Amino acid sequence: MRSLKHQILMLMLGSLVVLAASLIFVLGWHLKHGAVDAAIVKAKTDLATCMDIIELSTSGPWHVKDGMLFKGDTQISYRTELVDHLAELTGDTVTLFLDDTRVATTVRSINGERAVGTKVSDTVAQTVLKDGQIYLGEANVVGQLFQTAYEPIRDINGDIIGIFYVGISRNYTQAFIVNSLIRVASVGLGLTLIVILLTWFFIQKVIIRPIHDITLGTRDVATGHLTEKVNVTGPKEIGELAVAFNQMVERLGDIADEMSKVSRLKDPHVEKVTMVTNQIEEPEIILEELQKQNVKITQQGLPKGLNQLTLMQIVSFLRETNEPVSAENVAEGVNLTRVTVRRYLDFLEQFGILKSELKYGTVGRPVKLFHPDPNLIIEGIE
16 A cells, blocks of 8 residues: 555646646647737738838839739749748748739749649639738648738739738747747746645655654554654644644553552562563563574663563664664664664663764764674674
8 A cells, every 4th residue: 555645746746747738738729829810910911011022122013914923124923033032031931923823932832843823722812802802811822721911913003913922831830839838848847846846845844754753653652662752743633643642652651650559559579570570571581582683792681661572673673784873764774763762772882782973964963873893793794
């Protein structure tokens, strides 16, 4: 079964993934419409700009001569200089039509050649050539979809003789959407990581760590140690749990004292037996077990509050770890509180089995490390 912190982490990550996916979907939908609108505005602006450039660079009216489109004395049909120059300035595709037929264009067909001689779509022809209006919107241009702007070309008499076109490829709008999503996703990913780290730090400090401390305290009580009261801070529920635990420890201590008093009142001989049991706890067995671990120790009893099973568990952990450790390291290894473990380490140090040293870091208080006395033999350590 997964731990609480893993379940919280999975729930948090799942929620963030769903939220991010929803935001990207909604944002992509809005960007799609925004990109289309932006492309149409650009096409309309470029159409007006290009017409102004043509009027300024080429004087004279539009007219048809010998089946060719002219602007003043300049032939437009089948010349590429003008459309190429306008396309380079705007980044659009540019076309000049004589009636409904392309006579100068940067639009290319599937085989890569300029699409000269191809026809404009019927929808555009109806709007521009027959109705005399500007067409704005998506249109099929030689088999490709573009955001387009078409404007009628009129001769000196006001008759419509052709069409001027600029178009923006759908690739432009797609690139706009993709680049926008990438930028938003990058910023969103950074913010998400910050939120995850802050949330995880908060959960670890306010929920997981206090519950862990109370769990270790409870395990101390379960193994026969009346631990000190836990001092944790956190939400109301965590605080109430800590108060209930401290009340239980206090009550158990009172019960132990009352039972001891009752035993002494019933039989004075029991007091003697109880004191010996509490202080010694069968030292022969302890000595025998420690000798099985190859730990050299004299035949002495254990202080009150220590028991042989926990002592052997800690000795076994030290033997397997085979390196200097702090009380906190041992507490995590044997799943007991640091206060309880420290009593056993101090006892072993007092016996001469362990030596201790202070390790100074760059910041903070020094850490007390315990390691076996090199003059004694613990299996695996000389």
